[in-house]
Amino acid sequence: MAERGIKPFVLGRKNFLFAKSPKGATASGIAFSIIETGKANGLKPFYYLNYLFEKLPNINLEDYDTLDACLPWSESLPEEIRRKTESTEENN
Structure with missing residues (x-):
């Protein structure tokens, strides 16, 4: 799963040469990380x-409990940001 998750970045690596600055590359890396982790957790x-x-x-x-609630694996995330799965649809 991890290899599949980074495949889009491997395919587009030449495009990343144009991030303009190290800070831009860092920001892209953070954004891609959040997106792929969300996808891996069904969001x-x-x-x-x-x-x-x-x-x-x-x-x-500094309130770690509140931050934990924002993590992609948190069960307290709103239902509308979760992808519907077959088991979710069967339960509804």
Whole structure:
């Protein structure tokens, strides 16, 4: 699964030469990491990023319990950012 997760980055590695700066490359790496981790945990990346962008500016970053609730494997994430699976659909 991990190798499949990074395949888009391997295919586009020449494009990353144009990140313009080390900070730009770092920002891209962080964004891609969040997106792929969200996907691996059954989240819709667009909705997960929107959730984080709305939630993170309004929380105390030293409150680890609140931060834990934002992690992609947290069970307290809103249902609308989760991908529907067959087992989820059967339970509804």
